Amino acid sequence: MNIDGTAWRTIWLEKDGHSVGVIDQTQLPHKFSTLKLSNCQEAATAISTMIVRGAPLIGVTGAYGLMLALQEDPSDNALEAAFKQLNATRPTAVNLRWALKRIRDKVKPLQPAKRAEAARAESALIAEEDVAMCEAIGNHGLAIIQKLAAGRPSVRQKEPIQVLTHCNAGWLATVDWGTALAPIYKAHRAGLNIHVWVDETRPRNQGASLTAYELGREGVPHTVIVDNAGGHLMQQGYVDAVVVGSDRTTRSGDVCNKIGTYLKALAALDNGVPFYVALPASTIDWSISDGVAEIPIETRSAMEVTHIQGRNNNASSNNQLTTVQLTPNQSEGFNPAFDVTPARLVTALITERGVAAASETGLMELYCDD
Ligand SMILES: CSC[C@@H](O)[C@@H](O)C(=O)COP(=O)(O)O
Incomplete structure:
Protein backbone atom coordinates (compact mmCIF):
# COMPACT_ATOMS: atom_id res chain seq x y z
CA MET A 1 0.00 0.00 0.00
CA ASN A 2 0.97 3.64 -0.24
CA ILE A 3 3.36 5.68 1.83
CA ASP A 4 3.97 9.09 0.30
CA GLY A 5 3.44 7.79 -3.21
CA THR A 6 5.60 4.67 -2.83
CA ALA A 7 4.07 1.18 -2.68
CA TRP A 8 5.34 -0.80 0.31
CA ARG A 9 4.88 -4.23 1.75
CA THR A 10 5.49 -4.93 5.43
CA ILE A 11 8.13 -7.61 4.87
CA TRP A 12 10.53 -8.50 2.06
CA LEU A 13 13.65 -10.48 1.27
CA GLU A 14 16.55 -8.04 1.09
CA LYS A 15 18.62 -7.77 -2.11
CA ASP A 16 21.42 -9.82 -0.50
CA GLY A 17 18.97 -12.77 -0.66
CA HIS A 18 19.77 -13.73 2.95
CA SER A 19 18.29 -11.13 5.27
CA VAL A 20 14.74 -9.91 5.71
CA GLY A 21 13.49 -6.32 5.70
CA VAL A 22 10.57 -5.12 7.83
CA ILE A 23 8.91 -1.82 8.74
CA ASP A 24 9.56 -0.93 12.40
CA GLN A 25 5.96 -0.51 13.61
CA THR A 26 7.02 0.59 17.11
CA GLN A 27 8.08 3.94 15.61
CA LEU A 28 4.85 4.66 13.73
CA PRO A 29 3.09 6.99 13.16
CA HIS A 30 5.82 9.46 14.02
CA LYS A 31 8.75 7.91 12.22
CA PHE A 32 8.85 5.60 9.21
CA SER A 33 11.90 3.36 9.44
CA THR A 34 12.87 -0.11 8.31
CA LEU A 35 15.01 -2.80 9.92
CA LYS A 36 17.04 -5.71 8.61
CA LEU A 37 16.59 -9.08 10.35
CA SER A 38 19.72 -11.20 9.92
CA ASN A 39 19.19 -14.18 12.21
CA CYS A 40 16.51 -16.16 13.99
CA GLN A 41 16.97 -14.30 17.28
CA GLU A 42 16.34 -10.97 15.56
CA ALA A 43 13.18 -12.34 13.95
CA ALA A 44 11.96 -13.64 17.33
CA THR A 45 12.67 -10.30 18.98
CA ALA A 46 10.90 -8.42 16.18
CA ILE A 47 7.76 -10.49 16.84
CA SER A 48 7.82 -10.35 20.64
CA THR A 49 8.55 -6.62 20.83
CA MET A 50 5.91 -5.91 18.18
CA ILE A 51 8.28 -4.37 15.64
CA VAL A 52 6.07 -6.57 13.48
CA ARG A 53 2.61 -7.55 14.69
CA GLY A 54 -0.79 -8.59 13.37
CA ALA A 55 -1.63 -12.28 12.93
CA PRO A 56 -0.76 -12.77 9.24
CA LEU A 57 2.44 -10.73 9.43
CA ILE A 58 3.60 -12.61 12.53
CA GLY A 59 3.14 -15.82 10.54
CA VAL A 60 5.21 -14.63 7.58
CA THR A 61 7.93 -13.28 9.90
CA GLY A 62 8.05 -16.64 11.69
CA ALA A 63 8.45 -18.43 8.35
CA TYR A 64 11.35 -16.17 7.36
CA GLY A 65 12.75 -16.59 10.89
CA LEU A 66 13.07 -20.34 10.26
CA MET A 67 14.81 -19.58 6.96
CA LEU A 68 17.29 -17.35 8.84
CA ALA A 69 17.92 -20.14 11.35
CA LEU A 70 18.49 -22.76 8.64
CA GLN A 71 20.98 -20.50 6.86
CA GLU A 72 23.18 -20.73 9.96
CA ASP A 73 22.55 -24.37 10.86
CA PRO A 74 20.30 -26.63 8.75
CA SER A 75 20.43 -29.61 11.14
CA ASP A 76 17.31 -31.28 12.60
CA ASN A 77 18.21 -30.03 16.07
CA ALA A 78 18.59 -26.44 14.93
CA LEU A 79 15.30 -26.63 13.05
CA GLU A 80 13.44 -27.83 16.15
CA ALA A 81 15.12 -25.27 18.41
CA ALA A 82 14.25 -22.39 16.06
CA PHE A 83 10.68 -23.66 15.70
CA LYS A 84 10.31 -23.65 19.49
CA GLN A 85 11.92 -20.25 19.90
CA LEU A 86 9.75 -18.55 17.27
CA ASN A 87 6.54 -20.32 18.30
CA ALA A 88 6.98 -19.05 21.88
CA THR A 89 7.14 -15.38 20.87
CA ARG A 90 3.39 -14.73 20.82
CA PRO A 91 0.84 -17.36 21.81
CA THR A 92 -2.55 -16.17 20.52
CA ALA A 93 -2.39 -15.70 16.74
CA VAL A 94 -2.54 -19.17 15.22
CA ASN A 95 -0.95 -17.98 11.97
CA LEU A 96 2.46 -18.21 13.62
CA ARG A 97 2.19 -21.92 14.42
CA TRP A 98 0.53 -22.53 11.04
CA ALA A 99 3.37 -20.87 9.08
CA LEU A 100 6.12 -22.48 11.16
CA LYS A 101 4.60 -25.92 10.64
CA ARG A 102 4.30 -25.30 6.94
CA ILE A 103 8.01 -24.49 6.66
CA ARG A 104 9.03 -27.40 8.89
CA ASP A 105 6.92 -29.86 6.88
CA LYS A 106 8.50 -28.55 3.69
CA VAL A 107 12.13 -28.74 4.75
CA LYS A 108 12.22 -31.75 7.07
CA PRO A 109 12.31 -34.40 4.31
CA LEU A 110 15.14 -32.56 2.51
CA GLN A 111 18.89 -32.92 2.89
CA PRO A 112 20.17 -30.21 5.26
CA ALA A 113 22.08 -28.44 2.47
CA LYS A 114 18.81 -27.81 0.59
CA ARG A 115 16.72 -26.66 3.54
CA ALA A 116 17.45 -22.91 3.72
CA GLU A 117 16.70 -22.44 0.02
CA ALA A 118 13.43 -24.38 0.34
CA ALA A 119 12.44 -22.31 3.40
CA ARG A 120 13.17 -19.12 1.44
CA ALA A 121 10.92 -20.20 -1.43
CA GLU A 122 8.11 -21.37 0.88
CA SER A 123 8.23 -18.15 2.96
CA ALA A 124 7.96 -16.08 -0.22
CA LEU A 125 4.99 -18.23 -1.26
CA ILE A 126 3.25 -17.74 2.08
CA ALA A 127 3.76 -13.98 1.72
CA GLU A 128 2.35 -13.94 -1.83
CA GLU A 129 -0.62 -16.08 -0.79
CA ASP A 130 -1.31 -13.69 2.08
CA VAL A 131 -1.46 -10.76 -0.32
CA ALA A 132 -3.85 -12.64 -2.62
CA MET A 133 -6.06 -13.77 0.29
CA CYS A 134 -6.29 -10.27 1.72
CA GLU A 135 -7.15 -8.76 -1.65
CA ALA A 136 -9.88 -11.38 -2.09
CA ILE A 137 -11.22 -10.55 1.40
CA GLY A 138 -11.30 -6.94 0.20
CA ASN A 139 -13.42 -7.84 -2.82
C1 LIG B 1 -5.17 -8.79 10.18
S1 LIG B 1 -4.91 -8.69 11.68
C2 LIG B 1 -6.03 -9.31 12.86
C3 LIG B 1 -5.42 -9.18 14.18
O1 LIG B 1 -4.12 -9.66 14.16
C4 LIG B 1 -5.45 -7.74 14.71
O2 LIG B 1 -6.75 -7.29 14.75
C5 LIG B 1 -4.84 -7.74 16.08
O3 LIG B 1 -5.51 -7.99 17.06
C6 LIG B 1 -3.39 -7.50 16.17
O4 LIG B 1 -2.90 -7.54 17.48
P1 LIG B 1 -1.39 -7.18 17.77
O5 LIG B 1 -1.27 -7.36 19.25
O6 LIG B 1 -1.18 -5.78 17.32
O7 LIG B 1 -0.55 -8.18 17.02
Whole structure:
Protein backbone atom coordinates (compact mmCIF):
# COMPACT_ATOMS: atom_id res chain seq x y z
CA MET A 1 0.00 0.00 0.00
CA ASN A 2 0.97 3.64 -0.24
CA ILE A 3 3.36 5.68 1.83
CA ASP A 4 3.97 9.09 0.30
CA GLY A 5 3.44 7.79 -3.21
CA THR A 6 5.60 4.67 -2.83
CA ALA A 7 4.07 1.18 -2.68
CA TRP A 8 5.34 -0.80 0.31
CA ARG A 9 4.88 -4.23 1.75
CA THR A 10 5.49 -4.93 5.43
CA ILE A 11 8.13 -7.61 4.87
CA TRP A 12 10.53 -8.50 2.06
CA LEU A 13 13.65 -10.48 1.27
CA GLU A 14 16.55 -8.04 1.09
CA LYS A 15 18.62 -7.77 -2.11
CA ASP A 16 21.42 -9.82 -0.50
CA GLY A 17 18.97 -12.77 -0.66
CA HIS A 18 19.77 -13.73 2.95
CA SER A 19 18.29 -11.13 5.27
CA VAL A 20 14.74 -9.91 5.71
CA GLY A 21 13.49 -6.32 5.70
CA VAL A 22 10.57 -5.12 7.83
CA ILE A 23 8.91 -1.82 8.74
CA ASP A 24 9.56 -0.93 12.40
CA GLN A 25 5.96 -0.51 13.61
CA THR A 26 7.02 0.59 17.11
CA GLN A 27 8.08 3.94 15.61
CA LEU A 28 4.85 4.66 13.73
CA PRO A 29 3.09 6.99 13.16
CA HIS A 30 5.82 9.46 14.02
CA LYS A 31 8.75 7.91 12.22
CA PHE A 32 8.85 5.60 9.21
CA SER A 33 11.90 3.36 9.44
CA THR A 34 12.87 -0.11 8.31
CA LEU A 35 15.01 -2.80 9.92
CA LYS A 36 17.04 -5.71 8.61
CA LEU A 37 16.59 -9.08 10.35
CA SER A 38 19.72 -11.20 9.92
CA ASN A 39 19.19 -14.18 12.21
CA CYS A 40 16.51 -16.16 13.99
CA GLN A 41 16.97 -14.30 17.28
CA GLU A 42 16.34 -10.97 15.56
CA ALA A 43 13.18 -12.34 13.95
CA ALA A 44 11.96 -13.64 17.33
CA THR A 45 12.67 -10.30 18.98
CA ALA A 46 10.90 -8.42 16.18
CA ILE A 47 7.76 -10.49 16.84
CA SER A 48 7.82 -10.35 20.64
CA THR A 49 8.55 -6.62 20.83
CA MET A 50 5.91 -5.91 18.18
CA ILE A 51 8.28 -4.37 15.64
CA VAL A 52 6.07 -6.57 13.48
CA ARG A 53 2.61 -7.55 14.69
CA GLY A 54 -0.79 -8.59 13.37
CA ALA A 55 -1.63 -12.28 12.93
CA PRO A 56 -0.76 -12.77 9.24
CA LEU A 57 2.44 -10.73 9.43
CA ILE A 58 3.60 -12.61 12.53
CA GLY A 59 3.14 -15.82 10.54
CA VAL A 60 5.21 -14.63 7.58
CA THR A 61 7.93 -13.28 9.90
CA GLY A 62 8.05 -16.64 11.69
CA ALA A 63 8.45 -18.43 8.35
CA TYR A 64 11.35 -16.17 7.36
CA GLY A 65 12.75 -16.59 10.89
CA LEU A 66 13.07 -20.34 10.26
CA MET A 67 14.81 -19.58 6.96
CA LEU A 68 17.29 -17.35 8.84
CA ALA A 69 17.92 -20.14 11.35
CA LEU A 70 18.49 -22.76 8.64
CA GLN A 71 20.98 -20.50 6.86
CA GLU A 72 23.18 -20.73 9.96
CA ASP A 73 22.55 -24.37 10.86
CA PRO A 74 20.30 -26.63 8.75
CA SER A 75 20.43 -29.61 11.14
CA ASP A 76 17.31 -31.28 12.60
CA ASN A 77 18.21 -30.03 16.07
CA ALA A 78 18.59 -26.44 14.93
CA LEU A 79 15.30 -26.63 13.05
CA GLU A 80 13.44 -27.83 16.15
CA ALA A 81 15.12 -25.27 18.41
CA ALA A 82 14.25 -22.39 16.06
CA PHE A 83 10.68 -23.66 15.70
CA LYS A 84 10.31 -23.65 19.49
CA GLN A 85 11.92 -20.25 19.90
CA LEU A 86 9.75 -18.55 17.27
CA ASN A 87 6.54 -20.32 18.30
CA ALA A 88 6.98 -19.05 21.88
CA THR A 89 7.14 -15.38 20.87
CA ARG A 90 3.39 -14.73 20.82
CA PRO A 91 0.84 -17.36 21.81
CA THR A 92 -2.55 -16.17 20.52
CA ALA A 93 -2.39 -15.70 16.74
CA VAL A 94 -2.54 -19.17 15.22
CA ASN A 95 -0.95 -17.98 11.97
CA LEU A 96 2.46 -18.21 13.62
CA ARG A 97 2.19 -21.92 14.42
CA TRP A 98 0.53 -22.53 11.04
CA ALA A 99 3.37 -20.87 9.08
CA LEU A 100 6.12 -22.48 11.16
CA LYS A 101 4.60 -25.92 10.64
CA ARG A 102 4.30 -25.30 6.94
CA ILE A 103 8.01 -24.49 6.66
CA ARG A 104 9.03 -27.40 8.89
CA ASP A 105 6.92 -29.86 6.88
CA LYS A 106 8.50 -28.55 3.69
CA VAL A 107 12.13 -28.74 4.75
CA LYS A 108 12.22 -31.75 7.07
CA PRO A 109 12.31 -34.40 4.31
CA LEU A 110 15.14 -32.56 2.51
CA GLN A 111 18.89 -32.92 2.89
CA PRO A 112 20.17 -30.21 5.26
CA ALA A 113 22.08 -28.44 2.47
CA LYS A 114 18.81 -27.81 0.59
CA ARG A 115 16.72 -26.66 3.54
CA ALA A 116 17.45 -22.91 3.72
CA GLU A 117 16.70 -22.44 0.02
CA ALA A 118 13.43 -24.38 0.34
CA ALA A 119 12.44 -22.31 3.40
CA ARG A 120 13.17 -19.12 1.44
CA ALA A 121 10.92 -20.20 -1.43
CA GLU A 122 8.11 -21.37 0.88
CA SER A 123 8.23 -18.15 2.96
CA ALA A 124 7.96 -16.08 -0.22
CA LEU A 125 4.99 -18.23 -1.26
CA ILE A 126 3.25 -17.74 2.08
CA ALA A 127 3.76 -13.98 1.72
CA GLU A 128 2.35 -13.94 -1.83
CA GLU A 129 -0.62 -16.08 -0.79
CA ASP A 130 -1.31 -13.69 2.08
CA VAL A 131 -1.46 -10.76 -0.32
CA ALA A 132 -3.85 -12.64 -2.62
CA MET A 133 -6.06 -13.77 0.29
CA CYS A 134 -6.29 -10.27 1.72
CA GLU A 135 -7.15 -8.76 -1.65
CA ALA A 136 -9.88 -11.38 -2.09
CA ILE A 137 -11.22 -10.55 1.40
CA GLY A 138 -11.30 -6.94 0.20
CA ASN A 139 -13.42 -7.84 -2.82
CA HIS A 140 -15.91 -9.91 -0.80
CA GLY A 141 -16.11 -7.19 1.84
CA LEU A 142 -16.62 -4.53 -0.81
CA ALA A 143 -19.81 -6.28 -1.92
CA ILE A 144 -21.09 -6.09 1.67
CA ILE A 145 -20.27 -2.40 1.96
CA GLN A 146 -21.93 -1.67 -1.39
CA LYS A 147 -25.07 -3.47 -0.21
CA LEU A 148 -25.09 -1.59 3.09
CA ALA A 149 -24.68 1.72 1.25
CA ALA A 150 -27.47 0.96 -1.21
CA GLY A 151 -29.81 -0.24 1.55
CA ARG A 152 -29.79 3.04 3.46
CA PRO A 153 -32.84 5.33 3.34
CA SER A 154 -32.72 7.85 0.50
CA VAL A 155 -32.22 10.81 2.89
CA ARG A 156 -28.93 9.19 4.01
CA GLN A 157 -27.60 8.32 0.55
CA LYS A 158 -25.36 11.40 0.40
CA GLU A 159 -23.77 10.73 3.79
CA PRO A 160 -20.63 8.59 4.05
CA ILE A 161 -21.02 4.96 4.93
CA GLN A 162 -19.65 4.69 8.47
CA VAL A 163 -17.48 1.74 9.49
CA LEU A 164 -16.02 1.26 12.96
CA THR A 165 -12.85 -0.81 13.38
CA HIS A 166 -10.78 -1.93 16.36
CA CYS A 167 -7.01 -2.39 16.59
CA ASN A 168 -5.05 -2.52 13.35
CA ALA A 169 -6.19 -5.14 10.88
CA GLY A 170 -4.87 -3.20 7.92
CA TRP A 171 -1.95 -3.78 5.60
CA LEU A 172 0.52 -3.23 8.45
CA ALA A 173 -0.91 -6.33 10.14
CA THR A 174 -0.53 -8.46 7.01
CA VAL A 175 1.85 -8.36 4.04
CA ASP A 176 -0.39 -6.02 2.05
CA TRP A 177 -4.04 -4.88 1.91
CA GLY A 178 -5.01 -6.04 5.41
CA THR A 179 -8.07 -8.02 6.47
CA ALA A 180 -10.66 -5.68 8.04
CA LEU A 181 -9.30 -2.68 6.16
CA ALA A 182 -9.09 -4.39 2.76
CA PRO A 183 -12.83 -3.90 2.04
CA ILE A 184 -12.46 -0.27 3.12
CA TYR A 185 -9.57 0.31 0.71
CA LYS A 186 -11.52 -1.40 -2.06
CA ALA A 187 -14.58 0.76 -1.32
CA HIS A 188 -12.51 3.95 -1.25
CA ARG A 189 -10.79 3.08 -4.52
CA ALA A 190 -14.19 2.25 -6.06
CA GLY A 191 -15.29 5.81 -5.26
CA LEU A 192 -17.66 5.05 -2.38
CA ASN A 193 -18.06 7.78 0.20
CA ILE A 194 -16.68 5.98 3.26
CA HIS A 195 -15.59 7.15 6.69
CA VAL A 196 -13.90 5.05 9.37
CA TRP A 197 -14.24 5.37 13.14
CA VAL A 198 -10.87 4.21 14.47
CA ASP A 199 -10.82 2.87 18.05
CA GLU A 200 -7.57 4.04 19.64
CA THR A 201 -7.13 0.48 21.05
CA ARG A 202 -5.45 0.85 24.41
CA PRO A 203 -3.02 -0.18 25.69
CA ARG A 204 -0.73 -0.34 22.62
CA ASN A 205 -2.88 2.07 20.60
CA GLN A 206 -2.65 0.19 17.32
CA GLY A 207 -5.75 2.08 16.12
CA ALA A 208 -4.51 5.56 16.95
CA SER A 209 -0.99 4.93 15.71
CA LEU A 210 -1.20 2.35 12.92
CA THR A 211 -4.76 2.28 11.53
CA ALA A 212 -4.96 6.08 11.49
CA TYR A 213 -1.52 6.19 9.85
CA GLU A 214 -2.29 3.80 7.04
CA LEU A 215 -5.79 5.15 6.35
CA GLY A 216 -4.28 8.64 6.18
CA ARG A 217 -1.60 7.55 3.72
CA GLU A 218 -4.27 6.03 1.48
CA GLY A 219 -6.45 9.16 1.80
CA VAL A 220 -9.37 7.39 3.53
CA PRO A 221 -11.42 9.79 5.73
CA HIS A 222 -11.25 8.65 9.35
CA THR A 223 -11.66 9.84 12.92
CA VAL A 224 -9.87 8.41 15.96
CA ILE A 225 -12.10 7.80 18.98
CA VAL A 226 -11.40 6.59 22.49
CA ASP A 227 -12.24 2.93 22.97
CA ASN A 228 -15.25 3.73 25.13
CA ALA A 229 -16.97 5.91 22.50
CA GLY A 230 -18.06 3.12 20.16
CA GLY A 231 -21.24 2.12 22.02
CA HIS A 232 -22.42 5.72 22.17
CA LEU A 233 -21.79 6.23 18.44
CA MET A 234 -23.76 3.08 17.65
CA GLN A 235 -26.69 4.24 19.81
CA GLN A 236 -26.71 7.57 17.97
CA GLY A 237 -26.87 5.85 14.56
CA TYR A 238 -23.36 6.90 13.51
CA VAL A 239 -22.12 3.38 12.71
CA ASP A 240 -23.37 1.34 9.72
CA ALA A 241 -21.12 -1.66 10.38
CA VAL A 242 -18.26 -2.85 12.56
CA VAL A 243 -15.45 -4.69 10.76
CA VAL A 244 -12.54 -6.21 12.69
CA GLY A 245 -9.83 -8.81 12.12
CA SER A 246 -9.06 -12.05 13.92
CA ASP A 247 -6.00 -13.66 15.50
CA ARG A 248 -7.61 -17.06 15.83
CA THR A 249 -11.00 -18.29 14.69
CA THR A 250 -12.36 -21.59 15.97
CA ARG A 251 -14.08 -24.07 13.67
CA SER A 252 -17.36 -23.03 15.29
CA GLY A 253 -16.82 -19.37 14.35
CA ASP A 254 -15.71 -17.93 17.71
CA VAL A 255 -13.27 -15.12 17.06
CA CYS A 256 -10.29 -14.01 19.12
CA ASN A 257 -9.08 -10.49 18.43
CA LYS A 258 -7.52 -7.51 20.21
CA ILE A 259 -8.78 -6.85 23.73
CA GLY A 260 -11.98 -4.77 23.56
CA THR A 261 -13.37 -6.42 20.44
CA TYR A 262 -15.91 -8.40 22.51
CA LEU A 263 -17.37 -5.21 24.03
CA LYS A 264 -17.82 -3.76 20.54
CA ALA A 265 -19.66 -6.89 19.45
CA LEU A 266 -22.01 -6.63 22.45
CA ALA A 267 -22.72 -2.99 21.71
CA ALA A 268 -23.27 -3.79 18.03
CA LEU A 269 -25.82 -6.50 18.87
CA ASP A 270 -27.69 -4.21 21.24
CA ASN A 271 -27.93 -1.54 18.56
CA GLY A 272 -28.67 -3.71 15.50
CA VAL A 273 -25.32 -2.83 13.89
CA PRO A 274 -23.84 -5.67 11.77
CA PHE A 275 -20.57 -7.02 13.17
CA TYR A 276 -18.24 -8.54 10.57
CA VAL A 277 -14.94 -10.32 11.08
CA ALA A 278 -12.49 -10.46 8.17
CA LEU A 279 -9.94 -13.28 8.15
CA PRO A 280 -7.85 -15.48 5.89
CA ALA A 281 -7.86 -19.30 6.16
CA SER A 282 -4.50 -19.16 7.95
CA THR A 283 -6.32 -17.71 10.98
CA ILE A 284 -8.72 -20.64 11.39
CA ASP A 285 -7.78 -23.16 14.07
CA TRP A 286 -9.72 -26.26 13.03
CA SER A 287 -8.53 -28.14 16.12
CA ILE A 288 -10.70 -26.21 18.59
CA SER A 289 -14.33 -25.14 18.81
CA ASP A 290 -14.73 -23.28 22.12
CA GLY A 291 -12.81 -20.02 21.83
CA VAL A 292 -13.30 -18.87 25.43
CA ALA A 293 -12.09 -22.16 26.90
CA GLU A 294 -9.43 -23.12 24.40
CA ILE A 295 -7.65 -20.08 22.95
CA PRO A 296 -4.50 -19.07 24.86
CA ILE A 297 -4.73 -15.37 25.66
CA GLU A 298 -1.42 -13.53 25.71
CA THR A 299 -0.75 -11.49 28.84
CA ARG A 300 1.67 -8.66 28.10
CA SER A 301 3.65 -6.40 30.40
CA ALA A 302 1.67 -4.32 32.90
CA MET A 303 3.90 -1.41 31.83
CA GLU A 304 1.78 -1.14 28.67
CA VAL A 305 -1.17 -0.27 30.94
CA THR A 306 0.56 1.89 33.52
CA HIS A 307 2.53 3.87 30.93
CA ILE A 308 1.88 5.29 27.49
CA GLN A 309 4.17 6.19 24.59
CA GLY A 310 3.85 9.21 22.32
CA ARG A 311 5.69 12.06 20.68
CA ASN A 312 6.90 14.75 23.04
CA ASN A 313 5.88 18.11 21.55
CA ASN A 314 7.82 20.25 24.03
CA ALA A 315 10.10 22.54 22.07
CA SER A 316 13.21 21.24 23.85
CA SER A 317 12.45 17.55 23.21
CA ASN A 318 13.04 17.51 19.46
CA ASN A 319 9.79 15.55 18.96
CA GLN A 320 11.35 12.44 20.49
CA LEU A 321 9.19 9.42 21.31
CA THR A 322 8.61 9.53 25.07
CA THR A 323 7.05 7.19 27.60
CA VAL A 324 5.06 8.71 30.44
CA GLN A 325 3.55 7.12 33.54
CA LEU A 326 -0.26 7.26 33.93
CA THR A 327 -0.85 5.50 37.24
CA PRO A 328 0.26 5.92 40.86
CA ASN A 329 3.59 4.24 41.64
CA GLN A 330 1.99 1.55 43.79
CA SER A 331 -0.86 0.58 41.41
CA GLU A 332 -0.57 -2.71 39.59
CA GLY A 333 -1.69 -3.24 36.02
CA PHE A 334 -3.07 -6.31 34.25
CA ASN A 335 -2.79 -6.62 30.51
CA PRO A 336 -4.63 -9.42 28.66
CA ALA A 337 -3.96 -8.64 25.01
CA PHE A 338 -6.91 -10.39 23.34
CA ASP A 339 -10.49 -11.42 24.02
CA VAL A 340 -12.93 -13.84 22.45
CA THR A 341 -16.13 -12.84 20.70
CA PRO A 342 -18.51 -15.81 20.60
CA ALA A 343 -19.86 -16.76 17.18
CA ARG A 344 -23.42 -15.81 18.19
CA LEU A 345 -22.38 -12.13 18.22
CA VAL A 346 -20.81 -12.24 14.75
CA THR A 347 -23.01 -11.33 11.77
CA ALA A 348 -20.69 -13.05 9.27
CA LEU A 349 -17.09 -13.96 8.54
CA ILE A 350 -15.50 -12.39 5.46
CA THR A 351 -12.91 -14.81 4.12
CA GLU A 352 -10.86 -15.06 0.93
CA ARG A 353 -13.33 -17.68 -0.31
CA GLY A 354 -16.44 -15.62 0.34
CA VAL A 355 -18.75 -14.67 3.20
CA ALA A 356 -19.62 -17.38 5.71
CA ALA A 357 -21.98 -17.69 8.64
CA ALA A 358 -19.97 -17.74 11.89
CA SER A 359 -20.56 -21.43 12.52
CA GLU A 360 -19.01 -24.79 11.72
CA THR A 361 -21.56 -25.28 8.94
CA GLY A 362 -20.81 -21.86 7.50
CA LEU A 363 -17.05 -22.43 7.49
CA MET A 364 -17.36 -25.99 6.17
CA GLU A 365 -19.38 -24.73 3.20
CA LEU A 366 -16.31 -22.74 2.12
CA TYR A 367 -13.50 -25.05 3.24
CA CYS A 368 -14.89 -28.59 3.00
CA ASP A 369 -12.47 -29.60 0.19
CA ASP A 370 -9.36 -28.83 2.32
C1 LIG B 1 -5.17 -8.79 10.18
S1 LIG B 1 -4.91 -8.69 11.68
C2 LIG B 1 -6.03 -9.31 12.86
C3 LIG B 1 -5.42 -9.18 14.18
O1 LIG B 1 -4.12 -9.66 14.16
C4 LIG B 1 -5.45 -7.74 14.71
O2 LIG B 1 -6.75 -7.29 14.75
C5 LIG B 1 -4.84 -7.74 16.08
O3 LIG B 1 -5.51 -7.99 17.06
C6 LIG B 1 -3.39 -7.50 16.17
O4 LIG B 1 -2.90 -7.54 17.48
P1 LIG B 1 -1.39 -7.18 17.77
O5 LIG B 1 -1.27 -7.36 19.25
O6 LIG B 1 -1.18 -5.78 17.32
O7 LIG B 1 -0.55 -8.18 17.02
